[in-house]
Amino acid sequence: MVTLREVARAAGVSLATASRALSDAPHVSAGNREHVVRTARELGYRPHHAARTLTTGSTATVGLVLPDLANPFFATVAKGVQGRARETGREVIVADTDEDAAQEHEQVARLLGRVDGLVLCSPRMPADALAALTATGRVVLVNREAPGVPSVSFDVPDGVRQAVDHLRALGHEAVAYAGGPRSSWSDAERRTALDALDDGGARRTIDLGAFRPTHGGGVQAADLALAAGATAVLCFNDLVALGVLARLHARGVRAGRDVSVVGFDDVPAATLVTPALTTVALPLARAGRDAVDLLGPGPDAGSDAGLAAAHRRLPVELVVRASTAPAPSRSTAPAADPEVVIR
Amino acid sequence: MVTLREVARAAGVSLATASRALSDAPHVSAGNREHVVRTARELGYRPHHAARTLTTGSTATVGLVLPDLANPFFATVAKGVQGRARETGREVIVADTDEDAAQEHEQVARLLGRVDGLVLCSPRMPADALAALTATGRVVLVNREAPGVPSVSFDVPDGVRQAVDHLRALGHEAVAYAGGPRSSWSDAERRTALDALDDGGARRTIDLGAFRPTHGGGVQAADLALAAGATAVLCFNDLVALGVLARLHARGVRAGRDVSVVGFDDVPAATLVTPALTTVALPLARAGRDAVDLLGPGPDAGSDAGLAAAHRRLPVELVVRASTAPAPSRSTAPAADPEVVIR
DNA sequence: TTGTAGGCGTTATCAA
DNA sequence: TTGATAACGCCTACAA
Numbered sequence A, B: 001m002v003t004l005r006e007v008a009r010a011a012g013v014s015l016a017t018a019s020r021a022l023s024d025a026p027h028v029s030a031g032n033r034e035h036v037v038r039t040a041r042e043l044g045y046r047p048h049h050a051a052r053t054l055t056t057g058s059t060a061t062v063g064l065v066l067p068d069l070a071n072p073f074f075a076t077v078a079k080g081v082q083g084r085a086r087e088t089g090r091e092v093i094v095a096d097t098d099e100d101a102a103q104e105h106e107q108v109a110r111l112l113g114r115v116d117g118l119v120l121c122s123p124r125m126p127a128d129a130l131a132a133l134t135a136t137g138r139v140v141l142v143n144r145e146a147p148g149v150p151s152v153s154f155d156v157p158d159g160v161r162q163a164v165d166h167l168r169a170l171g172h173e174a175v176a177y178a179g180g181p182r183s184s185w186s187d188a189e190r191r192t193a194l195d196a197l198d199d200g201g202a203r204r205t206i207d208l209g210a211f212r213p214t215h216g217g218g219v220q221a222a223d224l225a226l227a228a229g230a231t232a233v234l235c236f237n238d239l240v241a242l243g244v245l246a247r248l249h250a251r252g253v254r255a256g257r258d259v260s261v262v263g264f265d266d267v268p269a270a271t272l273v274t275p276a277l278t279t280v281a282l283p284l285a286r287a288g289r290d291a292v293d294l295l296g297p298g299p300d301a302g303s304d305a306g307l308a309a310a311h312r313r314l315p316v317e318l319v320v321r322a323s324t325a326p327a328p329s330r331s332t333a334p335a336a337d338p339e340v341v342i343r
Numbered sequence C: 001t002t003g004t005a006g007g008c009g010t011t012a013t014c015a016a
Numbered sequence D: 001t002t003g004a005t006a007a008c009g010c011c012t013a014c015a016a
Helices: A004-011 A017-020 A030-043 A050-054 A072-087 A099-111 A129-138 A156-169 A185-197 A215-227 A238-250 A284-294 B006-009 B015-022 B030-043 B049-056 B071-088 B101-112 B127-136 B157-169 B185-197 B215-227 B238-250 B284-294
Strands: A061-066 A091-096 A117-121 A137-141 A151-154 A175-180 A205-210 A233-236 A262-267 A280-281 A310-313 A318-319 B061-066 B091-096 B117-121 B140-141 B151-154 B175-179 B205-210 B233-234 B260-265 B276-279 B312-316 B317-319
Touching: A004 A017, A004 A030, A017 A030, A030 A238, A050 B049, A061 A072, A061 A099, A072 A091, A072 A117, A072 B071, A072 B091, A091 A099, A091 B071, A099 A117, A099 A129, A099 B215, A117 A284, A129 A137, A137 A284, A151 A284, A156 A175, A156 A233, A156 A262, A156 A280, A156 A318, A175 A185, A175 A215, A175 A238, A185 A205, A185 B317, A205 A215, A215 A233, A215 A238, A233 A238, A238 A262, A238 B215, A262 B233, A284 A310, A318 B091, B006 B015, B006 B030, B015 B030, B049 B233, B061 B071, B061 B185, B071 B091, B071 B117, B071 B284, B091 B101, B091 B284, B101 B117, B101 B127, B117 B284, B127 B140, B140 B284, B151 B157, B151 B284, B157 B233, B157 B260, B157 B276, B157 B317, B175 B185, B175 B215, B175 B238, B215 B233, B215 B238, B233 B238, B284 B312
Parallel strands: A061 A091, A061 A117, A117 A137, A137 A151, A151 A310, A175 A205, A175 A233, A233 A262, A262 A280, B061 B091, B061 B117, B117 B140, B140 B151, B151 B312, B175 B205, B175 B233, B233 B260, B260 B276
Antiparallel strands: A091 B091, A280 A318, B276 B317
């Protein structure tokens, strides 16, 4: 390995001058600077990261803790974090908790010793544990909010509103909600938003209950929705919605005609199924990028880096596809399907 | 920050003794060891990573460079890498190249200065560039092979064989292949395997051409397959297969009855569509784990860690679902569908 | 078994 | 503008 000392010697300058030249600090003659830079390149000099960290105290590294890397939702956040971190001269250390709240604490604590700051995505741990963990500062939350902790989340209430408005505009009165796990922070947020939309009259939402946030959970919810006479189902997330779609199909109910279905997240598979899923799209990668920015400027930052606000709520967007359609008229039996039945 | 020096002072021992006690090295009295460990815990001591790296030379870190974190295929590999790294006491720094071959070189070079070794997943760069890059050692390939470079890949030829055997057993004679990009190493591997299976007689495979490895590519391929009179289509990957499925459906052809479709990868969406996709499943997470092991034992390793073999080819498995079925008999028009048509 | 001291590669603080 | 030199926190011969 070629060290700075060797570069200095080869260039015929002192260690200090070499250091200054390469980290383009002031107080180096233009001639020396160029000469040092050239010899460094010739020798293939690469600064030793750990040594630099030891003296500067900066790791140029961002941590990322998330429940499941293989889940496209989190993976997309991770991509955003990684992209922004690199743009600002930082690396990303990623840790997967396997959806285990207990691991969150350990991973965060361990990583904090190795990074300048860290992004904690969709933590499952209860609020009090979260508060204790983030007391150190240097932690930004994504898809979760907690008092006093900087965070990036999504305007879920507005997403719920868009979805419900859409369904009501289509004439649906009996809208059911297929919820996620009770312990889920974001499920609570959806429910609060739904309650706020409830006008106490005919247009109330039917609570189908809490389901596992999976395809299977959706299958289960679909039967309940049918039994409850719902003409539209709003789902905790797309996986649940896809499960509902599959079950409706299996039971001979035409999704997007007899029953409308709306999901949340806009996962890739939403466009791959038939009918394509109407869903609330979340700016996942953007959230990851913003979280990195909330952590503060990286090593590459100019001097005028403004201090970021503590909380950001990103706008969401309802993407209307084929799984939602006008409510079937009450009086008539399902009309003969004018489309070509393809099976 | 609490340093080892402070722990030593608090425990009333020397720096060296404290160090030995905490890294459970020999030559420490049991009493001192326990005492030091306790005071360290009480003081909340966390070893300083950079300092340790500087003296030991080990970063306890693994690098991971891949084309696209948001792609479930790579994300699953990443999950495996992360899981195995942590089990062996290492962190993972992940870098996303945005599918850009030019970035691969830069990312790998940069990361190599910060990690003990790195996993390069599905590199797009040409073979010669790869050879130059990996000459340093410390790099393991995943889903790609190169002479002299340790790698973990999949037994794709066997997967192709399983798929073709399956289709032939179902009576399909006109099997088409919807290929991936010409520059793709794994596409070349599939083609080689297909050629080997060609008996020169009636059972030859129809080459549909090269398509973008996306849903859209599949849509395009489907029309060609139909025009060529194929009764079965083997696809470069699941995304392409899903596109074929969608297009067949749109054109009124019953996938899984009139035409059989087989994919590659077994992405999550494969089970979410109707008909569910028959596909060749790849042990992606396992590949990530094995790649880490090929990098050598981590800091947590026992003394008897054997040296790993340089190449591993992981077995793959055809997962038969509803998108493949017996070939329609030549003479008769498509029989009336005995199933309840649900649409 | 314990302690002292040197060094890992860099940056930063002083004098010169 | 330069150049010694002292940290940074830890590990590890080497000496006691």
